[in-house]
Amino acid sequence: MKQNLLDENTVAELVERKVITDTFRKLSADKKSRIYHTAISLFAEYGYDGLAVDQLCEKASISKGSFFQYFPSKSHLFEFAILIFDDYLQKSVLEIRKNETAVLARDRILYLYQALVVNSKLFSDEERFFLYITASMSHSTVVIEGIDISRHFMEYVNDIVERGVHTGEIRADFDVEVTGYLVSLIIEGLLRRQYTKDRMHWRQTEEYLISFLFDGITA
Amino acid sequence: MKQNLLDENTVAELVERKVITDTFRKLSADKKSRIYHTAISLFAEYGYDGLAVDQLCEKASISKGSFFQYFPSKSHLFEFAILIFDDYLQKSVLEIRKNETAVLARDRILYLYQALVVNSKLFSDEERFFLYITASMSHSTVVIEGIDISRHFMEYVNDIVERGVHTGEIRADFDVEVTGYLVSLIIEGLLRRQYTKDRMHWRQTEEYLISFLFDGITA
DNA sequence: ATATTACATGACTGAATAGTCATAATAAAC
């Protein structure tokens, strides 16, 4: 997945939308990829305001002049990073959906969690970037219009919930939207806990996730 | 509560710790309170980096020169705001604990939620400030050492869980810490949803909270 | 080989803004 993370078509579309320049598009795949990964890594570590363009240029081994030939501004780099990540997430989720064989909602959620979190490289820059943007979105200095980073993820979760309600596995007295929100809350919360509090073993986290989600905390 | 929010002793302690100056301590309660409320309101709206000291001074009707006679630096104002809010939260939680009459964990959580969220002024600056700092803590430009803003809240939640486990109301196969974390995750998540997504009626939110927390999503 | 086009570079500029300081106003002391 990491190889063609920067999909040609997606990049071309971003040129169209003036998020990046055509000069950037024409760069070698290697250089494009390096800039992207440096960006998400540094944004995750220092935050948007905490990261200076000079710092990024140094780490990505490009000059400042070049940077502004690739991106109209610093905020465009941020938007670029978010949109590429969004694309990556969408494709990941699509692939997971394609490969899933489970029928029960329990197993589908477990598979989703494993495929997305456990089986991907743990504590990767992608994850840290995801946590950063979801956490800071509503209080950020820059606002990227019309982006809901977990849209595809939520669609999938909502599908699981919907079918679960249909087969009688999941309670029907909650709105599908709200139930989906609660499911995503637990998944994201457990993921975030791995970073901020004492780490748990993934097996244990999985167990908590499914058991709590379905049975609650009642004895 | 809002009147003597800036407790004399707490303020004196902050002078000791060099977070604020003695000049600030000697200010009228009115002025101190105005600066505090302006700070949490603007930090919540613009974020730490997005707020200029000049902007704060204008809103709080003080001069920039005065500001730096009250606080050693901008980050000290931030620390001050966080510590005063922490104090406020601690006292609120203590009062709630003192006044609670419920015995069942279900009812205790419901009461905590109502007292802390529903009965306080909705969508207040305090709430928005709380959401801002909890969200941005791990990715912030400034780091306030050794502060865990929901410490008191978590202690209370953990107490509820512990007693619930003891009386057999709450499952014992999860660590109290983890269960407490899941409880707080749902409470904070529902609170945050009120700000970012479509608002729900509080009655409905309460219902979701308790029902989901205890029974899970199983039909 | 030469001209032309595309890309690379880092010193420079301008704007924003945290923090200072000389001076003014006010309060306290005597």
Added chain:
DNA sequence: GTTTATTATGACTATTCAGTCATGTAATAT
């Protein structure tokens, strides 16, 4: 009423940093 200590003020400074530009280098075309 005069002196002294304390607080208020906003113009000023120093720094950081996004974004520019003149110049250099490599690639391509003719």
